[in-house]
Amino acid sequence: MDRPPAYATSRLARSHTAHGGFARDFVEGLAAHPRRLAPKYFYDTAGSALFDHICALPEYYPTRTEIGILRACSEDIAACIGPGAQIVEFGAGSVLKIRLLLDALHSPAGFIPIDISGEHLHAAAAALQRDYPAIPIEPVVGDFTAPITLPACPAGARRVGFFPGSSLGNFEPDDAIRFLRHAAENLHGGGMLIGIDLVKDPARLHAAYNDAAGVTAAFNRNVLVRAQRELGAELAPERFAHYAFYNAPLRRIEMHLVSETSQRIVVLGRRFDFTPGDTLHTENSYKYTIDDFRELARSAGYSPGACWCDPDRSFSLHWLAMQ
Structure with a gap:
């Protein structure tokens, strides 16, 4: 050209x-x-709304499956995260899944949702703040794959990443490792809870x-x-x-x-x-196998911990501690 x-x-x-x-x-x-x-x-405003519609479709299993895992395993997940945590959600969208975590966590110190779609994010964060008035909610509009400045972490709080929806699957494997390393720098050793879609019947995919x-x-x-x-x-x-x-x-x-x-x-x-x-x-x-994803996480500098799956083993949630 x-x-x-x-x-x-x-x-x-x-x-x-x-x-x-x-x-x-x-x-x-x-x-x-x-x-x-x-x-x-x-993910402009229209695209974010369309994606919310996709998540409710009968064919689209990842959202409801991950929500089911969060509901069934919330106590174990909260035990890994620990009390007084500030949660940073990458690609937060409509901030629906964080509600299940906030309900399970002990004395969460705050929530920072990051998303590229500003109008959609601010509306969702405002609704969340009305429902959780005691938790500081500080939305950040931006591309979480690039360097980004986050609000300060409260003194004594542990900063933990939340990356649901198997959004890591949008990255090439080498880029996924780079993102996880970059996220670790922002989390200051606090760990990461991440959703990963698993290899399965191609017809279902x-x-x-x-x-x-x-x-x-x-x-x-x-x-x-x-x-x-x-x-x-x-x-x-x-x-x-x-x-x-x-x-x-x-x-x-x-x-x-x-x-x-x-x-x-x-x-x-x-x-x-x-x-x-x-x-x-x-x-x-x-799509990953559990073992393949755990190896990728190790390559990015994390120590894979607990893993939670649905009964069909179609989707997984992983707790990643820092090495």
């Missing part, structure tokens, strides 16, 4: 300032081979990412709708098909947007041509 003209570079720089990297990453993703986009850009109601398809296309709205991109989201499949050798679900026609995306002075069948890779969701 030719270098963009100077005016396009200037427009890209201005849009990057206004949209926190979305403009840069969208253009660079379209210029890459193969084309790709980071899944964090799903396929159904979870290809729901009959088409909500996941709308969620996937929403990143293009966002580019139209925020970046002024000239494109037709309806001409891209949602495509998700389980890549068994790599143990991951892949989500793509597949061009159904010959078409062109024009954004910030750059033109990108698609032929029928060309794809934009929008997400990976890695």
Whole structure:
């Protein structure tokens, strides 16, 4: 691809300032081979609402399974975390699962939810604060995969990470290790509670990412709708098909947007041509065995502790202490 003209570079720089990297990453993703986009850009206000809808779908087992584990094992989990903990949730979204922890913990010192979708986060945090008025709740809007400044930890409190939903599966394994190491620096030795989806029947995985109601398809296309709205991109989201499949050798679900026609995306002075069948890779969701994840955690500097699973062993929650 030719270098963009100077005016396009200037427009890209201005849009990057206004949209926190979305403009840069969208253009660079379209210029890459193969084309790709980071899944964090799903989560504008509309995308966050669509994801909440996905979590309630009958095909999408991870949310209700993890909630079931949290309910059944809350006392054991609270014993690992200990009293007086300040909880930091990475990618907090609607902050639903933290309620189960806050109800079980002894004298929690505070809660810091981090999410990239500011409007969605602030609304959820305000509702949580009304229900838990005695617990300091300090939302932080930002990309938790990048350096981020957190509110101070109260004197004598233990800072503990909470990363539910198997969101770590969106990272390439090496990037997952880097994230866990980065998180450890912010947690100051307090440990981490993390949800991990497990390897299972590919048919069940396929159904979870290809729901009959088409909500996941709308969620996937929403990143293009966002580019139209925020970046002024000239494109037709309806001409891209949602495509998700389980890549068994790599143990991951892949989500793509597949061009159904010959078409062109024009954004910030750059033109990108698609032929029928060309794809934009929008997400990976890695699945692990328990042993494989525990080994990954050790590589990141943690000591794997207790692990809790549902009866079908389809999902797991892990307590990771610091080495």
